[in-house]
Amino acid sequence: xxxxxxxxxxxxxxxxxxxxxxxxxxxxxxxxxxxxxxxxxxxxxxxxxxxxxxxxxxxxxxxxxxxxxxxxxxxxxxxxxxxxxxxxxxxxxxxxxxxxxxxxxxxxxxxxxxxxxxxxxxxxxxxxxxxxxxxxxxxxxxxxxxxxxxxxxxxxxxxxxxxxxxxxxxxxxxxxxxxx
Amino acid sequence: xxxxxxxxxxxxxxxxxxxxxxxxxxxxxxxxxxxxxxxxxxxxxxxxxxxxxxxxxxxxxxxxxxxxxxxxxxxxxxxxxxxxxxxxxxxxxxxxxxxxxxxxxxxxxxxxxxxxxxxxxxxxxxxxxxxxxxxxxxxxxxxxxxxxxxxxxxxxxxxxxxxxxxxxxxxxxxxxxxxxxxxxxxxxxx
Numbered sequence: 001x002x003x004x005x006x007x008x009x010x011x012x013x014x015x016x017x018x019x020x021x022x023x024x025x026x027x028x029x030x031x032x033x034x035x036x037x038x039x040x041x042x043x044x045x046x047x048x049x050x051x052x053x054x055x056x057x058x059x060x061x062x063x064x065x066x067x068x069x070x071x072x073x074x075x076x077x078x079x080x081x082x083x084x085x086x087x088x089x090x091x092x093x094x095x096x097x098x099x100x101x102x103x104x105x106x107x108x109x110x111x112x113x114x115x116x117x118x119x120x121x122x123x124x125x126x127x128x129x130x131x132x133x134x135x136x137x138x139x140x141x142x143x144x145x146x147x148x149x150x151x152x153x154x155x156x157x158x159x160x161x162x163x164x165x166x167x168x169x170x171x172x173x174x175x176x177x178x179x180x
Numbered sequence: 181x182x183x184x185x186x187x188x189x190x191x192x193x194x195x196x197x198x199x200x201x202x203x204x205x206x207x208x209x210x211x212x213x214x215x216x217x218x219x220x221x222x223x224x225x226x227x228x229x230x231x232x233x234x235x236x237x238x239x240x241x242x243x244x245x246x247x248x249x250x251x252x253x254x255x256x257x258x259x260x261x262x263x264x265x266x267x268x269x270x271x272x273x274x275x276x277x278x279x280x281x282x283x284x285x286x287x288x289x290x291x292x293x294x295x296x297x298x299x300x301x302x303x304x305x306x307x308x309x310x311x312x313x314x315x316x317x318x319x320x321x322x323x324x325x326x327x328x329x330x331x332x333x334x335x336x337x338x339x340x341x342x343x344x345x346x347x348x349x350x351x352x353x354x355x356x357x358x359x360x361x362x363x364x365x366x367x368x369x370x
Contacts, residue, residue, distance in 0.1 A: 036264060084216060084336055085334060085335050085336045086336065087334055123333065123336075123341065124332070124333055124334060126331060126334070146332075147329075148329045148330060148331050148332060149328050149329020149330065149331065149346045150328055150329060151304075151306065151328055151329075151346065151348060152304065152326075152328060152348055152350060153267075153303055153304045153350055154265065154267055154304060154306075154348075155265050155267075156264060156265045156266065156303070161265075161303060161304075166329060166331060166346070168331055168332055168334070170332060170333060
């Protein structure tokens with residue numbers, strides 16, 4: 001268990017399945033995510049079983065996000081980990097909408113980045129976000145991420161092409177913020 | 181065969197193996213691309229065989245670059261193609277160093293990008309390039325790619341952290357710069 005201020009991060013368990021299945025099929029949740037297609041329960045079950053039965057390792061890091069009183073509200077992970085470059089791309093989902101805009105996502109990100117920098121010795125963490133996802137962008141900024149690139153017409157959803165932002169956070173920037 | 185002004189693009193053949201294997205082990209070449217480790221000949225051969233023994237498909241397009249007199253000077257590709265977004269990433273390497281800075285790379289990029297727009301109906305083609313690769317960045321700019329940002333210190337090469345520049349070309353922009361395809365020609369009824 002990795003402790004944050006508002007949330008804790010723990011391994012994903014198979015018993016998280018019901019919530020993941022509900023979230024991944026909730027258009028409010030997936031609106032800005034890469035999850036484009038509805039997901040069948042059996043497919044989600046296979047995914048959850050795979051997650052819950054594999055040990056985490058350098059290239060396989062994914063946590064469930066829990067509030068301090070044990071409510072499972074989302075997940076956070078690294079994909080595209082590069083050991084030579086010591087970079088990781090962060091993905092996060094707060095699936096339980098009751099916990100949006102209340103600081104839980106920001107705290108989960110800060111806690112997860114601390115793990116990436118202090119336990120995995122990453123030099124840089126970045127993420128991509130739909131340029132119209134204002135709530136997420138505000139949250140990433142609060143966590144210290146800086147806008148580095150705007151990929152024009154990078155995604156197509158709801159009848160129009162949209163830009164994607166790439167935001168990055170360097171180890172030294174995180175340390176300066178974290179100590180403040 | 182896809183015809184450009186200075187180069188043609190053709191499918192990979194097993195006879196490209198000697199060239200390819202020489203290039204992927206040439207550190208003056210690989211310092212500009214994502215290849216980091218020396219490559220055994222057998223591994224390169226297997227990689228090439230996997231690609232020459234399959235019909236090309238939407239998700240990944242790879243071509244050898246030839247000068248007009250048939251000399252194989254490099255390779256290029258559209259990969260990670262996302263059909264719903266109509267976005268592809270472009271990769272290119274001119275392995276023959278005497279062909280650097282002579283317009284071949286630029287022409288290959290233009291030819292491949294045009295092909296992606298005209299035959300695959302892409303909306304956006306993008307690429308990444310190391311910050312220190314000034315020659316590459318110039319060629320991409322000439323081909324119509326716009327710098328969209330810079331991922332700070334995203335790469336570690338040669339003992340230092342390097343910025344990664346992202347450049348993108350949009351279909352409409354590209355056609356405005358290099359000319360749109362001709363209007364549909366009516367077929368003559370027989």
